[in-house]
Every structure is written in structure tokens, then in C-alpha cells.
Amino acid sequence: MVGNGDVSADHVIAELIDMGFAFDKAVKAIEVVGPCLDDALEFILNGSCDRARALDCCSTARPRTLGLRRLKQSNIRDHVCPSDKKKRSLSCGSCDASSSKLMKIQARFEPAAKSSQQEFGVHVQAAEPVLTLQGKTNVVQPKLCSSQCGGVELEWEQKVSGILQKHFGFSSLKSFQKEALEAWLTNRDCLVLAATGSGKSLCFQIPALLSGKIVVVISPLISLMHDQCLKLAKHGVSACFLGSGQPDSSVESKAMSGIYSIVYVCPETVLRLIEPLKRLAESHGIALFAIDEVHCVSKWGHDFRPDYRRLSVLRENFSTSKLKFLKFDIPLIALTATATIPVREDIVKSLHMSNETKIILTSFFRPNLQFSVKHSRTSSVSSYEKDFRVLIETYAVERRVKIKKSGCPNDIDEDSHFSSRSLDDNSSDGEESFSSGMNPDYDHDGADANDIDSTDDDSAFSCGKNKLTVEFLEDELDNTLYVDDFDVSCGEFIGNPLSASSEFCQASVIPCKEASLEQGPTIVYVPTRKETLKIAEYLSRHGVRAAAYHAKLPKSHLRRVHDEFHRNQLQVVVATIAFGMGIDKSNVRRIIHYGWPQSLEAYYQEAGRAGRDGKLSDCTLYVNLSRIPTLLPSQRSEEQTKQAYRMLSDCFRYAMNNSVCRSRTLVKYFGEELTNERCHLCDVCVGGPPKIQNLKEEAAIFLRVVKAEYMGVNAVYGESSKRNFLERPNFKTLVSKIRQRFHKYSASDRLWWQGLARILEDKGYIREGDDDKVHVCIKYPEPTELGLKFLQSVETLDAYPEGDMLLSTEKKPYSSFSDWGRGWADPEIRRQRLQRTKCRSWKRKMRSKRPPRDSNTVRGRLSAKLAKVKH
Ligand SMILES: Nc1ncnc2c1ncn2[C@@H]1O[C@H](COP(=O)(O)OP(=O)(O)OP(=O)(O)O)[C@@H](O)[C@H]1O
Ligand SMILES: [Mg+2]
Numbered sequence: 001m002v003g004n005g006d007v008s009a010d011h012v013i014a015e016l017i018d019m020g021f022a023f024d025k026a027v028k029a030i031e032v033v034g035p036c037l038d039d040a041l042e043f044i045l046n047g048s049c050d051r052a053r054a055l056d057c058c059s060t061a062r063p064r065t066l067g068l069r070r071l072k073q074s075n076i077r078d079h080v081c082p083s084d085k086k087k088r089s090l091s092c093g094s095c096d097a098s099s100s101k102l103m104k105i106q107a108r109f110e111p112a113a114k115s116s117q118q119e120f121g122v123h124v125q126a127a128e129p130v131l132t133l134q135g136k137t138n139v140v141q142p143k144l145c146s147s148q149c150g151g152v153e154l155e156w157e158q159k160v161s162g163i164l165q166k167h168f169g170f171s172s173l174k175s176f177q178k179e180a181l182e183a184w185l186t187n188r189d190c191l192v193l194a195a196t197g198s199g200k201s202l203c204f205q206i207p208a209l210l211s212g213k214i215v216v217v218i219s220p221l222i223s224l225m226h227d228q229c230l231k232l233a234k235h236g237v238s239a240c241f242l243g244s245g246q247p248d249s250s251v252e253s254k255a256m257s258g259i260y261s262i263v264y265v266c267p268e269t270v271l272r273l274i275e276p277l278k279r280l281a282e283s284h285g286i287a288l289f290a291i292d293e294v295h296c297v298s299k300w301g302h303d304f305r306p307d308y309r310r311l312s313v314l315r316e317n318f319s320t321s322k323l324k325f326l327k328f329d330i331p332l333i334a335l336t337a338t339a340t341i342p343v344r345e346d347i348v349k350s351l352h353m354s355n356e357t358k359i360i361l362t363s364f365f366r367p368n369l370q371f372s373v374k375h376s377r378t379s380s381v382s383s384y385e386k387d388f389r390v391l392i393e394t395y396a397v398e399r400r401v402k403i404k405k406s407g408c409p410n411d412i413d414e415d416s417h418f419s420s421r422s423l424d425d426n427s428s429d430g431e432e433s434f435s436s437g438m439n440p441d442y443d444h445d446g447a448d449a450n451d452i453d454s455t456d457d458d459s460a461f462s463c464g465k466n467k468l469t470v471e472f473l474e475d476e477l478d479n480t481l482y483v484d485d486f487d488v489s490c491g492e493f494i495g496n497p498l499s500a501s502s503e504f505c506q507a508s509v510i511p512c513k514e515a516s517l518e519q520g521p522t523i524v525y526v527p528t529r530k531e532t533l534k535i536a537e538y539l540s541r542h543g544v545r546a547a548a549y550h551a552k553l554p555k556s557h558l559r560r561v562h563d564e565f566h567r568n569q570l571q572v573v574v575a576t577i578a579f580g581m582g583i584d585k586s587n588v589r590r591i592i593h594y595g596w597p598q599s600l601e602a603y604y605q606e607a608g609r610a611g612r613d614g615k616l617s618d619c620t621l622y623v624n625l626s627r628i629p630t631l632l633p634s635q636r637s638e639e640q641t642k643q644a645y646r647m648l649s650d651c652f653r654y655a656m657n658n659s660v661c662r663s664r665t666l667v668k669y670f671g672e673e674l675t676n677e678r679c680h681l682c683d684v685c686v687g688g689p690p691k692i693q694n695l696k697e698e699a700a701i702f703l704r705v706v707k708a709e710y711m712g713v714n715a716v717y718g719e720s721s722k723r724n725f726l727e728r729p730n731f732k733t734l735v736s737k738i739r740q741r742f743h744k745y746s747a748s749d750r751l752w753w754q755g756l757a758r759i760l761e762d763k764g765y766i767r768e769g770d771d772d773k774v775h776v777c778i779k780y781p782e783p784t785e786l787g788l789k790f791l792q793s794v795e796t797l798d799a800y801p802e803g804d805m806l807l808s809t810e811k812k813p814y815s816s817f818s819d820w821g822r823g824w825a826d827p828e829i830r831r832q833r834l835q836r837t838k839c840r841s842w843k844r845k846m847r848s849k850r851p852p853r854d855s856n857t858v859r860g861r862l863s864a865k866l867a868k869v870k871h
Helices: 007-018 023-033 037-046 051-059 064-080 100-108 116-120 152-168 175-185 201-211 222-234 250-256 267-272 274-283 312-317 341-350 381-387 389-406 409-413 418-425 427-435 529-541 555-566 600-607 638-656 662-669 683-687 696-717 722-727 731-741 750-763 785-792 803-809 817-823 827-848 858-870
Strands: 128-131 137-140 190-193 214-218 239-242 262-265 286-291 332-336 358-361 369-375 522-525 546-549 572-575 590-594 617-623 766-768 781-783
Touching: 007 023, 023 037, 152 175, 152 201, 175 190, 175 201, 175 332, 175 358, 190 341, 201 214, 201 262, 201 286, 201 332, 214 267, 222 239, 222 262, 222 555, 239 250, 250 274, 262 267, 267 274, 274 286, 274 312, 332 341, 369 662, 369 683, 369 803, 381 389, 381 529, 529 546, 529 572, 546 555, 590 600, 600 638, 600 662, 638 662, 638 750, 638 803, 662 683, 696 731, 696 750, 696 781, 696 785, 731 750, 750 766, 750 781, 750 785, 750 803, 781 785
Parallel strands: 190 332, 190 358, 214 262, 214 286, 239 262, 286 332, 369 617, 522 572, 522 590, 546 572, 590 617
Antiparallel strands: 128 137, 766 781
């Protein structure tokens, strides 16, 4: 029928697809019930439809939207506001004997509104509000009072277990999830700190299903809310998201009238909706306020959002003192995977969480992630060639296998050059967003004398088949994707059947180092937008199905990347931090950080996208160990800048360290001591630390020079004078002095001394003299008492050389300016350098010979004008 060119059927299918239903589902519905939208809808949602009535209804001119509303509301309302029939009230004596805990737990299941049932006594359990697998309302009959049938705990655990099986396909709760539920059942606020991918979302999803009341979830990103709503719909739970990214204006009023079990909302919107939420609390009951990714509350966190800080209004407005119909303050649950100890304290304080807040702290350790750090300049195509060779080869093998299986190379070839093609497709709507709001506004590390990094030109960019315009070349840190930055086609999700082959069933294999990586996608995180495009283009050119992702790309492109990534159609996404929080795809096998992350929290958060199925996954950090990271977001207060530098410094130390297990360092950063000494997977555990060295002689020289300079300046200007500090030589000058005074070290590398200074600082022998600023690396070293004592002692200084120290001792053409000068004497070095200079001047010449700009574009006209002025 559908395939026979039936126009009305096609029309109905199109409408269904518009509503967000899958094509095959729409086709099947039409085949069964005929080309009637209402009946097709009923068939999809309820899994059945009276065929005779369907035919009858097709001839009735009933407004389509009304039909839809009737279906949705009757289905969902039925269980969101459980009717008298669905409840059993017990005022029996057996209940009187129950403990106070029982009373509290029972209160959980009462609707907040003063309903008629309340007059009959305490409800033991509300009907379970669930949608069946077919999307049909299904009310589980309430059970008898728990004290009658053997224990409250057993009662609710059984109930949860049923919900878990039915909706999510899991056999049991994880212990931290159980603890969080227990806290909620006893009306306590709760702060959950659990590893990425551990399953925090269930802690606030189950209460909605268990109580029949509404759970309001505050979430920072629209893409995250969208993903979660889609998943819930798949699991048969009605949910929606609200915010400026919500295209359907009716969803908000529907949510406020209690249609959805779970309402996701961005912080700005929840602040606006306080009054409607109060009415919702009275009419339907709000079971819980969940604040997801709660580290955004804290100024000390890596992703501070000012609106998150104002969420204390939830406690202020939804407490018994404000709302007389409440029996207890509506509990808050706050969840994050990346909060250091100061951040946790800040969260509890700023959200006005109660003094009895239950803190659930699980291990941050991810046993299936193998961490490693590699040195790379990360800025040139030659680095890409070196660093992405294995990745390209891996996917090439995958392609070959696919071609062999399908026997049709064309199918697969079509997918290459993905990123370029996708961007081209969107060029029209993307143009505006690319050219607006981009400030090349970040601190560059002043390349110092010893840095021999050759800056790359844009040749890699312009020589590709699909040229990218200059509008793509902005170089700013990405803004995190705020709610407004991402629009989605629908925001309303009604439960769909749970697929039998649930991708959420977790594998519980604990990988060992011998295991090899399975096939799966990769996310490459880069610090700037420009690099997302450069690298995606590079990978596409080498046959990898790769796409770029950053907040300023066209929304349609971002949507497509999300979509294709989740459907395994993309092999690599090259992204800024905008593709971080909440990406929950089970089989991500590799996370590559290509450049310095802004903090270890951000790093761990992004690395946490890997291996969510529990299988071995790789997290590699490629950074230029010869450069101090200084890339910071613009528009920060002085205090925030200091904090940002502190976080960068922690990152820098993490990468430089090569003697302590990486996982150990990472979890320690979040205040956890790994029970095992090592993870047995990271590069340090597998490759072992470098050879320990006695650095006494160098340490003594360094301390002596620092002491002499420090004393000298103090002697001239007095100890506490401001001038004293300004006159003090900085680290670079100190190294020059060492080179001048000690012949043995005349050709030594500054990087080596930088590593030594860090070791001395860690030991407490020197300190930073500049108290006004935070530096990633010590800038004005000052000797400490301990350092001066060490100078007098015969103590040795045994230490592992760090990343920069090892790098500086690796063979390289020259290690200092003097060596560089000497290099000209070597004919081979001279030839190479002259070759490079020739190449540069040739490129300059070619640039000047570029064809005239297109007079149809603003840029073209402007450059023509400029050329005129020059002449
Ligand atoms: N009890 C459980 N048993 C098995 N799998 C579970 C359980 N709870 C959650 N999961 C699975 O764990 C995965 C991660 O869940 P979720 O997205 O809630 O993680 P998260 O802790 O919020 O991670 P992130 O910090 O990255 O947001 C999901 O795919 C989910 O299916
Ligand atoms: Mg989460």
C-alpha cells in the first residue's frame, strides 16, 4: 500500500517522521491501520488499534492535533496523576506499628496535593506510573503494606528491581545508586560523586518512576538533555526538556501541568519557572530536584556557570517554611564525576543543601582506561602525520574488512571526506555564525629562545579538494555549548518500546594490558576551533570518516555529527570541549587530547567518554612538553584567571610526571587514594619510570645561584621593598647565569632546569616569589629555609627526571642559541636551513601572486580597496 504511490499514506508517513517516529515504524503502522494519522499514532504508541474503528475514524474529519493531544494526555496523565482506583489506602492497624523510616518512605509515595485519598490515611504505595513497552499506560497494582509482607526495604527494592528490568534492562542497582535512592526515600539531600559513565542518571530517574511524582533535572547543555530524553523515550519513560532551545512552545505548559515524568531544564529557565513549579508541586508533587553536572556551580570547578550558582532558589522556595502543603523540603540531589574537595564544599554551601546532606563518594577510578602522555608539537601537518598514522591505519584496516564483507567499495568510499562535505552542505547557513563573534583572544606562550617549533603554514588547508574559507580560521577557545547554542527538532519524548538488543547492557569485563582495543569510534579533543577543522580535514583526506565539532559550526551540522556519531557512521569526531559532558556512547574506544586541556577535571571528564561499556579503551594526551601551556578563555576576572592558571599548572605537572601511575595521579587529584599501587595499563605502569638520578650537584648549583641573586637584591634594595621583587631575576635569567658561570652547563637546556626547579619546588627547597600571580611554572624562584639547609647538607637528591628534562636530553640539532649559531658550521644543517628559508620565501612569493579577490564578497572588495591604497 505504501510502496504503491499512495499519496495520503506518504503524507501520513511524512507527518509521523516529522513527529520524530522512525520511518520503518511509520510504514508498519500505515500498513496495519491504513493512512489515518490518529490510528497510526495509536498503533505506534499503544501497539494496537481497532481496525474497524480505525477505518471509521479515517472518514471522520477530526482535527489531527486534537487527536494527538487526546492520545498523549490520556496515556500519560493516567499515570502521572494516579486516580483513586489505582491507589490503595490503608488505615489499618498494621501500619501504625511501622517505624518512622517507614512513615517517611510512605510519604514519598503520596501526592503532594491534598487529595481525597489523604483523608483515608497513609498510602502505602502509589501505583507505579510507567508506560509499557508499547508505550501504553500501565499501572502496577499497589502491593500490601510492607510491614505486612516482610520489610520495607525488600518492598522498595523489589519495586525498583522491577522498574530496572522493565525499563532499562538492568538486573540490579549499583550500590551507590541504591544509597542515593535510600537518601531520597528518607528525604535527605544527597551529593553523588561517581566516575564518568558509572550511571548517575538512574539516581534521579528511578524516583520519578517509583513515586509517580515529577522529577525536575537541571542540566547545563541542551544536547545532553536531548540525549537523555531520547534514551528515556526508548526506555518507555515520558520526558521533555525546557529552555530557549525548545522549539515547541506548548511543551513548557504541558510540563507545568504534569504531563511528563521527568522534566529537564536549563538553569536559566528553572529560575524563571519558580512559580509554575510551585503550582506543579502542589498539584502533582515534585519528587526531587536533581542538579546534574553540579561542578558547574563552583567557581573553583572547570566549567563554572553563573546561573548554576543561583540554584539555591530551589531550596529557598521549595521548603516547608515556604510551601505549607509540603511535609518536608523537596530533596535535592547533586551529581558530578569531577569535583575536587574544595569544589564539593562549595557545591553544598552554594546550593544551600542541608547539614545532613548525604555525600556518596564512589571511586573515580576507571579500570578499563589506559592513560598515556606523548610529546608532540601538535601544531603542524608533520605532527599529524606522525601522531595519527596508527589511527588512520586502524580505520583503513576496518574499511578493508568492510569492503571485503560487502564486496562494494563504492559504498564505503562515498563516506570519505565527510567533514568537508558536511561543512560544504551547510555553508549557506553556516557563513554567518562563522564570521561573527570570534575574537582571536588568547594568551600565547611567548616562544622562548630554545623553542625550535617551526610554525606551520596553511598549506594543508588550502590544498585539499574542499577548500575551507578564512572564516573558519578563527583561533579562540571554544565557548562551551550553552543551551541556546544547540537547537533540536523536537523536545518532547514519549516512551517507545525498549529494544531487545539493548545497547546499554554493560559488559563487565575487566581488561588486562594484554587485551587489544576493539573496534570503535574515536574522539579527538583540541583546544581551538581552528584545529577541529584542520585535523578533521586531514583525517578525511586520509580516508577516515571524520567530522569537526565546535560551538560555532552550523547547528544542522552539529546535529548531524551527534546523530551519525551515535549511529556509528562516524569514525572520528574532532571536537572542542563543546562535545564533552554527557556524551554517553558505550563503545568509544579512543580519546585523544591533542594539545593542553584546561584542567585535569576537564581532561578526566572528556576521557570519561571512552570505554563506557567497560571494555579496554585508550586515552592519550599529546602535548608539547617543551612549551608552557597558557591558553586561557578570555573574559575572566582576576581571581578566575588565577584559578585557571592553577588548574593549568596541575595539568602541566600531570603530563611532566612519568614516574607515578597516571590513574593514581588522576584519582588523587579528586582526593582518592588508589587501593592498588598501579593501574597496570598506563604508559608509566607498562613502560616503567625512567632511571632514577642523583641530582645533588645540579640542585646545589641552582640553589646557590638563586640564593646569591636573592641575597644580592635584598642587600641592595632592602628585604621588604617592592623594588626588591621587581629587580629579582626571573627563571630564564637565572638559567643564563648558570650557563655563564658554570662551563660544564654552558650548553645546558633551559627545559632541563625547568624540570629540576619543579622537583626542588615539590621538595620545598624553593618557592615562587611572585605572590600576586599564579604561574604554571615557577617564575621568580626564592630559596626556602629547607632549601638553604639542603645546600649545607651532604644529603643526596635522588629523583626521576621529568618529561621536559628527558626531552631536553634527547638528541636534537641544537639545544641553545649558542649551539644554534654553531650549527651553521655543519654543512648538512646549513643546507637544511637554507632549504627551509628558500621554501618560505617561495611561499611568500606565491601568496603575492594570488588571483584578485572576488568583487562579489565583502572580503574581496575590502582587499581590492586595500591593494589600491597600497599602490
Ligand atoms: N545499574 C546499572 N547496571 C548496568 N548499567 C547501568 C546501570 N546504571 C547505569 N548503567 C549504564 O551506565 C551508562 C552510563 O550512565 P550515565 O549516563 O547515567 O552515566 P553518568 O554517571 O551520568 O556519566 P557522566 O558523568 O559521563 O554523565 C549508561 O549507558 C547506563 O545504561
Ligand atoms: Mg551524567
